[in-house]
Amino acid sequence: MSTVKVITGNHAASFGARDSRAEVIAAYPITPQTQIVELLSEFCADGTLKAKFIKVESEHSAMAACIGASAAGARAYTATSAHGLALMHEMLHWAANGRHPVVMANVNRAMGPPWSIWTDQNDSLAQRDTGWLQFYCESNQEVYDTTMIAFKVCEQVLLPGMLVLDAFILSHTYEPVEMPDQELIDEFLPPFDPPYKMDLKDPHAFGALTTPEWYMELRYLIQEAHEKALVKVREVEKEFGETFGRHYGPLELYRCDDAEEVILIAGSTASTTKDAVDIMRKEGRKIGLARIKLFRPFPNKEIRDIASRVNKMIVIDRNISFGNQGIFFNEIKASLYQTKHTPPVYGFVAGLGGRDMKIDDITGIVKQAETCNIEEILWWGVKL
Amino acid sequence: MSKSEKKMMRATIPEEEYMFPGTVDCQGCGAAYAMRLALKALGPQTMVVIPACCWSIIAGPFPTSALKMPIYHTAFETAAAVASGLKAGLNIRERDATVLAWAGDGGTFDIGVQALSAAAERDEDIIYVCYDNEAYMNTGIQRSSATPWGAWTTTTPRKHPKDRPKKNMMEIMAAHKIPYVASATVGHPEDFVRKLKKAKEIRGTRFFHVLATCPTGWRSPPELMLELPRLAVETRVFPLYEIENGVYSINRKPKQNIPVAEYLKVQGRFRHLTDQQIQYIQDHVDETWELLLKKEKLGRLF
Amino acid sequence: MFVEVRWHGRGGQGVVTASELLAGAALAEGKYLQAFPEFGPERMGAPIKAFTRISDGPIEIHSHVYTPDVVVVLDPSLLENPAITEGLSDEGKLIANFSGTPDEVRKITKFMGRIYTVDATRIAMETIGRPIANTCCVGALVKVTGLVALEQAENQIRQMLESKIGKKGTDANIEALRRAYNEVRS
Numbered sequence: 001m002s003t004v005k006v007i008t009g010n011h012a013a014s015f016g017a018r019d020s021r022a023e024v025i026a027a028y029p030i031t032p033q034t035q036i037v038e039l040l041s042e043f044c045a046d047g048t049l050k051a052k053f054i055k056v057e058s059e060h061s062a063m064a065a066c067i068g069a070s071a072a073g074a075r076a077y078t079a080t081s082a083h084g085l086a087l088m089h090e091m092l093h094w095a096a097n098g099r100h101p102v103v104m105a106n107v108n109r110a111m112g113p114p115w116s117i118w119t120d121q122n123d124s125l126a127q128r129d130t131g132w133l134q135f136y137c138e139s140n141q142e143v144y145d146t147t148m149i150a151f152k153v154c155e156q157v158l159l160p161g162m163l164v165l166d167a168f169i170l171s172h173t174y175e176p177v178e179m180p181d182q183e184l185i186d187e188f189l190p191p192f193d194p195p196y197k198m199d200l201k202d203p204h205a206f207g208a209l210t211t212p213e214w215y216m217e218l219r220y221l222i223q224e225a226h227e228k229a230l231v232k233v234r235e236v237e238k239e240f241g242e243t244f245g246r247h248y249g250p251l252e253l254y255r256c257d258d259a260e261e262v263i264l265i266a267g268s269t270a271s272t273t274k275d276a277v278d279i280m281r282k283e284g285r286k287i288g289l290a291r292i293k294l295f296r297p298f299p300n301k302e303i304r305d306i307a308s309r310v311n312k313m314i315v316i317d318r319n320i321s322f323g324n325q326g327i328f329f330n331e332i333k334a335s336l337y338q339t340k341h342t343p344p345v346y347g348f349v350a351g352l353g354g355r356d357m358k359i360d361d362i363t364g365i366v367k368q369a370e371t372c373n374i375e376e377i378l379w380w381g382v383k384l
Numbered sequence: 385m386s387k388s389e390k391k392m393m394r395a396t397i398p399e400e401e402y403m404f405p406g407t408v409d410c411q412g413c414g415a416a417y418a419m420r421l422a423l424k425a426l427g428p429q430t431m432v433v434i435p436a437c438c439w440s441i442i443a444g445p446f447p448t449s450a451l452k453m454p455i456y457h458t459a460f461e462t463a464a465a466v467a468s469g470l471k472a473g474l475n476i477r478e479r480d481a482t483v484l485a486w487a488g489d490g491g492t493f494d495i496g497v498q499a500l501s502a503a504a505e506r507d508e509d510i511i512y513v514c515y516d517n518e519a520y521m522n523t524g525i526q527r528s529s530a531t532p533w534g535a536w537t538t539t540t541p542r543k544h545p546k547d548r549p550k551k552n553m554m555e556i557m558a559a560h561k562i563p564y565v566a567s568a569t570v571g572h573p574e575d576f577v578r579k580l581k582k583a584k585e586i587r588g589t590r591f592f593h594v595l596a597t598c599p600t601g602w603r604s605p606p607e608l609m610l611e612l613p614r615l616a617v618e619t620r621v622f623p624l625y626e627i628e629n630g631v632y633s634i635n636r637k638p639k640q641n642i643p644v645a646e647y648l649k650v651q652g653r654f655r656h657l658t659d660q661q662i663q664y665i666q667d668h669v670d671e672t673w674e675l676l677l678k679k680e681k682l683g684r685l686f
Numbered sequence: 687m688f689v690e691v692r693w694h695g696r697g698g699q700g701v702v703t704a705s706e707l708l709a710g711a712a713l714a715e716g717k718y719l720q721a722f723p724e725f726g727p728e729r730m731g732a733p734i735k736a737f738t739r740i741s742d743g744p745i746e747i748h749s750h751v752y753t754p755d756v757v758v759v760l761d762p763s764l765l766e767n768p769a770i771t772e773g774l775s776d777e778g779k780l781i782a783n784f785s786g787t788p789d790e791v792r793k794i795t796k797f798m799g800r801i802y803t804v805d806a807t808r809i810a811m812e813t814i815g816r817p818i819a820n821t822c823c824v825g826a827l828v829k830v831t832g833l834v835a836l837e838q839a840e841n842q843i844r845q846m847l848e849s850k851i852g853k854k855g856t857d858a859n860i861e862a863l864r865r866a867y868n869e870v871r872s
Binding site: 023024026050051052054055056057058060061062064065066067068069070071072073074076090091094198199200203204205206207208209210211214 | 446
């Protein structure tokens with residue numbers, strides 16, 4: 001029998017790590033991630049989870065210790081947010097380039113200064129090119145589910161994966177989360193046995209100096225693994241859906257079947273957008289939502305598919321690449337360039353630093369996209 | 385061979401080699417010899433974690449390896465953290481190995497000190513060896529906080545040599561109340577091997593501060609690889625001692641009062657020093673030695 | 687049905703626990719729910735808010751609550767704060783931990799909708815032995831709104847508290863809940 005608990009997004013992450021049977025956890029507290037590590041500490045202390053929790057002195061060491069554990073062949077997990085993630089940056093490269101399937105929850109929080117503890121996506125998107133898989137969740141249930149999905153995919157392609165949840169909107173919000181039987185989870189996610197590990201009987205040197213003669217080939221293999229990961233995400237999410245009855249996919253489509261225009265967005269704002277879509281539908285508007293769950297590897301095929309079926313795309317970014325545009329906006333446009341179907345794509349930057357995204361904001365953005373100049377970066381709700 | 389001769393000839397350093405010949409270290413490299421000795425002492429059940437340092441090069445480029453043991457190469461400041469994770473990963477899988485973190489002075493005294501301090505505070509079950517060649521030698525001789533007062537490096541030119549004393553890493557590590565802290569040099573192989581063998585049997589964080597000659601950076605003749613650290617000990621510049629569960633014991637108390645000048649004058653990095661500056665070093669060395677003698681007398685300190 | 691409840695109290699008074707308690711009880715009745723604190727740093731003694739959404743259908747919205755249907759005030763000292771009635775229409779309900787009458791609350795708040803009072807602090811002192819008004823306020827809310835059954839709230843208290851504070855403390859909280867349920871005034 002599965003159980004349903006009313007828990008926060010943070011605790012959904014902790015339960016996800018517990019039920020994925022993480023073996024080594026190394027983490028450092030940061031608002032708004034702290035409850036993840038607090039609950040995991042309790043799980044480790046009371047034996048609910050047979051894992052070693054290393055209480056490190058920084059996020060940099062957290063990732064380093066996870067890498068060490070992964071090198072030993074263990075399933076490693078950590079969680080962080082914003083500045084903690086930024087401090088990890090060097091080791092994020094190390095984890096990916098070293099082919100360690102570490103899984104991490106990142107609570108999306110705006111970067112300082114000024115200090116902000118509220119949500120936006122610049123922290124995780126700044127780690128775009130480190131080689132990590134990135135999954136953006138829209139509900140606590142998805143946070144829980146995606147933990148095991150991420151472990152499964154990552155361990156098959158030997159790459160690390162980051163699941164992302166919005167600060168407070170998910171991290172501190174209580175929602176019902178269904179947790180399946182451990183037996184079923186164990187079947188879905190069997191123990192990790194990496195093909196290469198630190199082994200006295202089969203000694204290797206990991207990460208040794210590599211001359212220009214071979215470095216590029218190792219990077220090629222990572223790109224290849226990302227391409228494989230895209231296939232695996234589709235497969236694993238399908239298997240997850242068949243086993244547990246919940247379906248996500250790299251790009252979740254909501255009321256897109258006959259849609260003439262589509263909103264593209266990632267994170268918890270996507271769920272608010274579903275309500276907004278319902279309201280606009282009632283008013284006769286043929287609009288849908290394409291929620292970007294998977295950011296790396298980028299679901300180009302899914303993006304092109306939906307582009308081929310609509311006349312207009314509206315991208316809402318809770319982030320900005322300074323000096324250019326919203327990051328999802330850019331990625332989506334790049335995905336469509338030189339393809340057959342390139343409907344106009346409007347990009348809005350909204351909700352930075354935790355500014356609330358209401359139904360009215362979504363409908364307002366859609367309305368503004370009717371008249372605005374497509375060549376401008378469209379800031380939504382800026383008071384200047 | 386008489387009985388007493390046999391006793392004298394008894395080899396205390398294991399004959400087994402775990403390091404392949406032909407490594408790409410400089411002539412007279414103390415760091416390379418230190419690893420050779422360490423692996424002999426610790427034996428084949430050892431895994432090595434190496435952050436950025438000379439050993440990132442000495443260990444050999446992909447796809448080669450200088451060691452018969454598994455090596456994990458990691459980022460500069462992460463030796464202690466990766467070693468902690470590695471040990472935890474082995475433990476949870478019920479696998480056993482001695483985890484050896486092997487870092488230079490830059491990776492220990494400077495950029496890695498935060499992760500090392502944290503690992504020691506947690507009393508992680510690892511052996512951490514800092515082979516100290518007293519500057520960033522791998523990047524071409526830049527000063528570190530292990531560089532002694534008065535020394536030339538490329539970032540402390542002769543017109544303005546290092547004007548701060550060497551950081552006392554032994555005391556910093558002892559302050560963490562870990563079970564074992566020891567100094568050693570490549571000029572005292574038996575002593576180093578004995579200490580490693582002892583450390584291997586202890587659980588918790590064990591820290592070694594090993595003076596490793598660097599002819600390239602010290603501007604000294606390569607053939608003095610063994611001799612220079614011995615002089616460092618005889619002149620009390622680098623005392624050999626252990627701190628075992630809070631008890632200090634000095635392993636070598638030189639009977640002769642050899643002036644530090646004897647140690648300094650054979651190294652080009654100290655060539656510019658005036659007599660007055662050498663006297664300053666002598667005074668500092670004497671003070672530090674006296675303090676160490678006092679600590680030894682006090683018995684258990686933590 | 688789609689109901690939004692806003693809770694007002696001070697850090698340390700169990701405001702978030704109250705919102706969570708109601709959410710848990712709603713779940714047990716097969717309803718959909720969401721509960722969350724005001725987003726930001728919580729400090730002991732400072733005014734804080736928490737929110738509960740309860741619905742017959744799945745809840746997708748993840749924005750703040752701006753127009754609550756019910757406001758519950760756990761701390762009488764907050765009644766003068768205009769934030770109490772913000773976004774609360776005259777169709778809404780205000781439930782206050784207050785020793786006096788609803789009319790007195792109306793004078794303080796100028797709220798024209800329905801007002802209910804419950805002397806939660808006194809009930810808590812007499813049952814739990816500490817001025818923790820949160821379970822009492824849930825009791826009053828259950829009576830006033832019928833959002834969940836009283837037994838469901840009792841079960842939820844048992845589930846949430848028993849492993850943390852033991853049977854005796856849990857029983858006292860349930861007693862507080864019941865008394866508030868019966869003693870709430872309109």
